[in-house]
Amino acid sequence: MTIERNPTRSVTIGSIKIGEKHPIAVQSMTATHTSDIDATVEQVQALTAAGADVVRIAVDSPRDAEALVEIRRQTSVNISVDLQENYRLAEVVAANVDKIRYNPGHLYHIEREKKWQEKVRFIAAVARDNNCALRVGVNCGSVDPAKKELFSEDDSIGPMLASAWEHCELLESEQFENYCVSLKDSDPLKVIEVNRMFAEKRPDIPLHLGVTEAGLPPDGVIKTRVAFEQLISRGIGDTIRVSLTVPNDRKGEEIAAGRGILQDIENGRVRSVVNFNTEGLNIISCPSCSRVENEAFIQLAEDVKAMTAYAKTHSVTIAVMGCRVNGPGETDDADLGLWCGPKYVNLKKGPRELGRYEYDVILERLKAELDIVIDEKRQG
Numbered sequence: 001m002t003i004e005r006n007p008t009r010s011v012t013i014g015s016i017k018i019g020e021k022h023p024i025a026v027q028s029m030t031a032t033h034t035s036d037i038d039a040t041v042e043q044v045q046a047l048t049a050a051g052a053d054v055v056r057i058a059v060d061s062p063r064d065a066e067a068l069v070e071i072r073r074q075t076s077v078n079i080s081v082d083l084q085e086n087y088r089l090a091e092v093v094a095a096n097v098d099k100i101r102y103n104p105g106h107l108y109h110i111e112r113e114k115k116w117q118e119k120v121r122f123i124a125a126v127a128r129d130n131n132c133a134l135r136v137g138v139n140c141g142s143v144d145p146a147k148k149e150l151f152s153e154d155d156s157i158g159p160m161l162a163s164a165w166e167h168c169e170l171l172e173s174e175q176f177e178n179y180c181v182s183l184k185d186s187d188p189l190k191v192i193e194v195n196r197m198f199a200e201k202r203p204d205i206p207l208h209l210g211v212t213e214a215g216l217p218p219d220g221v222i223k224t225r226v227a228f229e230q231l232i233s234r235g236i237g238d239t240i241r242v243s244l245t246v247p248n249d250r251k252g253e254e255i256a257a258g259r260g261i262l263q264d265i266e267n268g269r270v271r272s273v274v275n276f277n278t279e280g281l282n283i284i285s286c287p288s289c290s291r292v293e294n295e296a297f298i299q300l301a302e303d304v305k306a307m308t309a310y311a312k313t314h315s316v317t318i319a320v321m322g323c324r325v326n327g328p329g330e331t332d333d334a335d336l337g338l339w340c341g342p343k344y345v346n347l348k349k350g351p352r353e354l355g356r357y358e359y360d361v362i363l364e365r366l367k368a369e370l371d372i373v374i375d376e377k378r379q380g
């Protein structure tokens with residue numbers, strides 16, 4: 001099947017290029033603690049062996065940044081660094097990476113008196129000086145608060161697009177063009193909509209596609225496939241990541257799943273697009289990364305899925321997240337949300353906090369709340 005790809009410009013990420021009809025690159029992200037050099041090197045090597053074109057590593061502290069120097073020395077794949085609040089770490093890590101991802105919604109957390117524009121100019125200058133690409137990584141759960149205010153509460157797409165567009169404008173006003181954009185949501189239908197709308201206005205900017213917190217395989221792969229089939233078949237998408245909740249030694253499955261989906265699309269094996277069953281029980285869980293606060297998170301995600309099977313015909317969304325960085329925000333839109341701390345699991349009903357519970361009692365608490373939610377929905 002020949003797919004007419006969007007005429008995106010070329011972006012260089014270390015030894016590869018994306019956009020401008022270059023093959024769609026497949027990425028993954030490490031889930032080890034970055035400061036644990038041996039474990040992270042082992043995972044980067046495993047992902048490289050699985051066929052990753054780019055591996056992303058989270059750097060949240062000077063200690064992580066220091067570890068990255070050694071991780072780079074011991075590995076050969078193109079590395080992307082994931083910055084959270086501490087945008088200044090870009091300067092420390094840039095010489096050892098090929099790409100820097102920043103999240104517009106996280107630029108507000110430190111140096112509050114400084115304008116986001118100044119911070120982006122800083123990141124762009126660092127990227128330029130070190131031949132790094134950039135990714136403007138917009139995420140539904142952590143969208144720029146100033147943009148959220150401009151749209152109605154039930155419009156999650158408007159603020160994401162507005163945020164992405166203004167960052168593109170700023171980067172271009174700085175003559176920085178070696179960048180791509182991502183617009184991620186845990187709902188594949190929203191991923192399709194937001195990326196289509198972005199590409200309609202800016203077909204020249206390469207897009208990194210992904211469904212965030214897609215969850216456990218096989219459901220997580222199916223959700224992602226739905227979005228990728230719809231977008232890639234329309235020529236949208238230059239690099240992809242499949243986010244799955246799997247243990248560290250199975251992270252390579254993200255790459256295998258990504259390659260499998262791309263191959264199927266290329267061979268015309270596009271399944272009649274599964275109309276993602278938004279009516280039934282929807283469990284989303286984050287793919288886990290170095291920020292996971294308790295290894296028990298993966299098992300918890302699996303236990304939640306098993307325990308809630310009795311409610312599969314009910315239209316309820318449950319989100320299970322691995323840490324406090326993204327967990328509190330990412331669970332707001334779910335009917336019930338769990339985010340994991342080192343000792344406790346925090347339980348939420350929509351944006352409301354219900355309390356924190358030890359790992360061995362959380363399932364029972366969740367079931368009680370799930371029964372209430374089902375009853376409330378039944379009564380309309």
Ligand code: SF4
Nearest residue numbers: 286288289292322323
């Ligand atoms: S929720 Fe936390 S642990 Fe999970 S992928 Fe996001 S940052 Fe990593």
